[in-house]
Amino acid sequence: MTVRTRWLVPALLASTAALAAQGQATAYLGARILPGGGPPIENGVLVVAGGKIVAVGGQGTAVPAGAATVDCAGRTITPGLIDASFRGGAALADLNEQGEEVTPHLRALDCLDPDDPAFARALAAGVTTVHVMPGTRNVIGGLGCVVKTAGAEPAARVLKDAASLRIVMGAEPSMGNRAIRGGRVDSIYYRRPTTRMGVVWEVRKAFHDARQALEQSVGAAPSPPSPGREVLARVLRGELTAYTTARSEQDIRTALRIAAEFGYQTVIDEAQDAYVVADELAAAKVTVLLGAPSAPQVAGPGSADGAEPRYATARLLAERGIPFVITTGSNFAALDLVREAMFAARNGMSVAQALDAVTIAPARLLGIDGRTGSLAPGKDADFVVWSHDPLDPAAVAESVHIDGNPVPASR
Amino acid sequence: MNRFLPIATAALLVAAPATAQDVLAVKGGRVVTVTGPSIDDGVVLIQNGRIARIAKAADVEIPWTAKVIDATGKVVMPTWVIAHSQGGQRGFNENMQNVPWLSVADAIDPAALYFEEALRSGVGTIHVLPGNQTLLGGSGMVVRPFGRTVEDMAVSARTGIKLSLLASGGGRLQQIRRLRRALEDVREYLADYERRKAEFEQEKAAGAVPADKTWTEELDRTKKPACDLVQKKTKGWLFVPTVAELEEALRLCQQLDLVLVLGANIDEGVPLLKRLGQPVVLDDEIEYFETDEETQKERKVCPPKLLADAGVPFALSLGLGGPTSHPWWQLGTCVRNGVDRQRAIEALTTVPARLLGLGDQVGALAEGMLGNLQILTGDPLQATSWVDTVVLDGEVVYERSQDPKLKYLFARDLAPAAKPAEGGGQTPKAGPEGNGDATGGGAGANGKPKDGGR
Numbered sequence: 028m029t030v031r032t033r034w035l036v037p038a039l040l041a042s043t044a045a046l047a048a049q050g051q052a053t054a055y056l057g058a059r060i061l062p063g064g065g066p067p068i069e070n071g072v073l074v075v076a077g078g079k080i081v082a083v084g085g086q087g088t089a090v091p092a093g094a095a096t097v098d099c100a101g102r103t104i105t106p107g108l109i110d111a112s113f114r115g116g117a118a119l120a121d122l123n124e125q126g127e128e129v130t131p132h133l134r135a136l137d138c139l140d141p142d143d144p145a146f147a148r149a150l151a152a153g154v155t156t157v158h159v160m161p162g163t164r165n166v167i168g169g170l171g172c173v174v175k176t177a178g179a180e181p182a183a184r185v186l187k188d189a190a191s192l193r194i195v196m197g198a199e200p201s202m203g204n205r206a207i208r209g210g211r212v213d214s215i216y217y218r219r220p221t222t223r224m225g226v227v228w229e230v231r232k233a234f235h236d237a238r239q240a241l242e243q244s245v246g247a248a249p250s251p252p253s254p255g256r257e258v259l260a261r262v263l264r265g266e267l268t269a270y271t272t273a274r275s276e277q278d279i280r281t282a283l284r285i286a287a288e289f290g291y292q293t294v295i296d297e298a299q300d301a302y303v304v305a306d307e308l309a310a311a312k313v314t315v316l317l318g319a320p321s322a323p324q325v326a327g328p329g330s331a332d333g334a335e336p337r338y339a340t341a342r343l344l345a346e347r348g349i350p351f352v353i354t355t356g357s358n359f360a361a362l363d364l365v366r367e368a369m370f371a372a373r374n375g376m377s378v379a380q381a382l383d384a385v386t387i388a389p390a391r392l393l394g395i396d397g398r399t400g401s402l403a404p405g406k407d408a409d410f411v412v413w414s415h416d417p418l419d420p421a422a423v424a425e426s427v428h429i430d431g432n433p434v435p436a437s438r
Numbered sequence: 439m440n441r442f443l444p445i446a447t448a449a450l451l452v453a454a455p456a457t458a459q460d461v462l463a464v465k466g467g468r469v470v471t472v473t474g475p476s477i478d479d480g481v482v483l484i485q486n487g488r489i490a491r492i493a494k495a496a497d498v499e500i501p502w503t504a505k506v507i508d509a510t511g512k513v514v515m516p517t518w519v520i521a522h523s524q525g526g527q528r529g530f531n532e533n534m535q536n537v538p539w540l541s542v543a544d545a546i547d548p549a550a551l552y553f554e555e556a557l558r559s560g561v562g563t564i565h566v567l568p569g570n571q572t573l574l575g576g577s578g579m580v581v582r583p584f585g586r587t588v589e590d591m592a593v594s595a596r597t598g599i600k601l602s603l604l605a606s607g608g609g610r611l612q613q614i615r616r617l618r619r620a621l622e623d624v625r626e627y628l629a630d631y632e633r634r635k636a637e638f639e640q641e642k643a644a645g646a647v648p649a650d651k652t653w654t655e656e657l658d659r660t661k662k663p664a665c666d667l668v669q670k671k672t673k674g675w676l677f678v679p680t681v682a683e684l685e686e687a688l689r690l691c692q693q694l695d696l697v698l699v700l701g702a703n704i705d706e707g708v709p710l711l712k713r714l715g716q717p718v719v720l721d722d723e724i725e726y727f728e729t730d731e732e733t734q735k736e737r738k739v740c741p742p743k744l745l746a747d748a749g750v751p752f753a754l755s756l757g758l759g760g761p762t763s764h765p766w767w768q769l770g771t772c773v774r775n776g777v778d779r780q781r782a783i784e785a786l787t788t789v790p791a792r793l794l795g796l797g798d799q800v801g802a803l804a805e806g807m808l809g810n811l812q813i814l815t816g817d818p819l820q821a822t823s824w825v826d827t828v829v830l831d832g833e834v835v836y837e838r839s840q841d842p843k844l845k846y847l848f849a850r851d852l853a854p855a856a857k858p859a860e861g862g863g864q865t866p867k868a869g870p871e872g873n874g875d876a877t878g879g880g881a882g883a884n885g886k887p888k889d890g891g892r
Contacts, residue, residue, distance in 0.1 A: 419770070
């Protein structure tokens, strides 16, 4: 590829931006299209108008008269990637409320900074939609939200303000907490839980109270209103999915056990040890989030929890038919999302499976597949033009589009 | 050092013991020579541990006694060369700062997992040096990542000593002052030694010393390596942690024969390095973001790209874990940031080989060079490529199909339902191919991988 052709696409895009805003159609011609959830289309045609996808198909696909055309020969087009567990978007301290250990009603959306550089970074790497959850230092952290990584104005970027309820198992929520040993018992430094037992107890108690409130509300005097309990009630009623961060085998089992006990839907987040409990995961029919498969070490106090990443976990889940999604998660060593998919592909998954795990699979999980996650008519025109095969380590996102608008990539 | 008598030590599990007369033929692959044109369907003949012939398969007659490796559909290329590494040692940072008499030969652990991983990644030549937390550290050594003992592994010893400008207690200026002082001490010692020697000879000439007496005093053994350094008889490998130390490093380059080993975040020093005009060794972190203090905008920085644009040759390093420990990832990072593919490959082959003074031995496939090569399942820059076979000095020292760690990591025994698929042997793209014969997770637990070679 010459330098000249590399610049050709962005140059054309600048002029097509104005057209897209007017609702005029733009056709991207000649690329290999990996539509997400379907077979690749060689020499494909992607038609976009008014911020939506109008048509996707092979060479013969009709291009509306008067449509602007962009030559994408040699390029690969994929849907905008979706990171189903994204750490950025807010200061880390802002995502971890330390006032209480169970804060189901707090919303990650309320602390997002639309100008956070992490959004720009993700965007440049082809990520157009992210799911941001509260941090991992609370037992029940609060509500996760789904937002696009760029857009005309912040409010328009929000796809879901309450997409998930984050619950955290293991040693992390008790890190830094102190049990009462002498001194003033009302010190703010004393904070539960201080053990894994305490973490589990906090979750049980919260759901127990919420269930009792639900049952009571039918008959006797209503219990005093509690916003947190209301959120838990939504989880119990199946209106909201819990995302339980559980890295080690032990924590995954615990997460599944509590979910079964109270009968709520959960996703297992950062399930590094999923390969050990594949049978249980399959039986429970849960979706698994794999955070940063490239990282040599598990995030958080993962090593203290005994969790160990294993190369072939993604492939194993694919073979077992356990639904899974690749994310960057809470690991500081995470690479760009597309590189995480690349590492999964290196370790035995097919290219299509790896790409689906960062596009259509997270879209379905988050309930936004009506808007994004694959290239299909009627969906938002969120897509990426890659220099070539996106799972090649040398590939770059030449242009990233959100709602049909090209957003400048980093280079 | 003679590398051609590994017979007694190399009682290999992975290959029958080689004899000096053995001929190894690697045929059918795409031969990437690095320094010359690549050859499709080529043959590499290795005799007596050295490459005897490289040519099109049609032009070579393979001796009937040769051990033949079929590399059809694969890529045959030189093993990677690492110009600077702290890996494979038991404790690479000596607490004492000024210890030029030490040698990594005493710290290298042949059983270290580092060497095993290196071999798995296709690395064939590693320059091991003391860590960066030093002043005048010890001597380095070039080894191959295979052998039971340090002697088995040795390729060349006394490759120069490690120097570092990394601030330790007292800050950057203190470290610069300490290093200048330490070098000055050595020069003073040398001058004093020479003066006393000259005086002795004068006295002898004047008859004050008996004529049968000769000057017997040798250089202090703890000072000898540093003396060699200041006399430019040996190389120094100077760690330059940041741009701030670069000016001092360039000053030192005028006095000593130095190779600069750069820390990350060195991008602003590229103009200075261009002026220096000699190859440098890069940190393993070669892609990072910098925030503009005024606009708060982030900018991606890739030092290899900046150096390539400035025409400064560079050698790449590998991390001790994580993505940067993979050669394909480092090369891919260079290429996606705009570095020419060939130049990226040279940064892990010919450039480090020349820095080590082994430019005519390793880093390329050419007749007369050491019989070091790797056979990859595909393009060396692709994530999905795996190193299938590594040959060092004409011996097969690594075979992926026999790699216990990969067998363990890709074992399917933890997934009972997947077993029927494996039994069929037909699972399409079932993991990195070649692991389909994994028999169980216990394979790796029984013994260290590759322990037969140790």
